Amino acid sequence: MKIMLVANHPDDALALERALVDEGHSVATCHDDQGAPCRGVAQPDSCPLESSVDLTVIARASGQPRGLDEIGAVCSARHRIGVVEIDPGAPSDLALYELADAAEELICRDYERSVTDTIREIQPDLSMQVAVRRHDRDVRVRVVLRTAAGPLEITAIADRARSGVRRHDRFAQIIDVAVLQQP
Secondary structure, X not given: OEEEEEEOOHHHHHHHHHHHHHOOOEEEEOOOOOOOOOOOOOOHHXXXXXXXXXXXXXXXXXXXXXXXXXXXXXXXXXXXXXXXXXXXXXXXXXXXXXXXXXXXXXXXXXXHHHHHHHHHOOOOOOOEEEEEEEEOOEEEEEEXXXXXXXXXXXXXXHHHHHHHHHHHOOOOOEEEEEEEEOO
């Protein structure tokens, strides 16, 4: 898994980075060569979010306050990348995949809500089920209609579904929509 690691305290980041790399993960950070919290300020293309990141992990010891050096978590949330907090003092108890799955599930529910709300703007009484899955920055939407619909109506629903994804995530690169009928 490609992980962006952010931490307010360098020792927290180093301990957790070693544990993650030992488990086979690829780890990137936001800090520049001088230790500033954002390498993208001076060189936008060097930001880890310009490539594919699976999860952002905040390394913060229990009881430590949040800080500016964790700003990468804000950027990750804007890019709809899951963000989890881990105490670097307990790296053996990471359960990282479970945390990543839970974060992704919440993100997909937010997409589903946005797509549903956007479709309902033009068809408030439409009986449908919306499901969203992602891979990297590709978003796949499946809309199952519970009533019969003609080709123009299906096209309008697909357009609204794409619009709902774009409202929620302006960084999505591919938006694939399937509209199915199961009356």
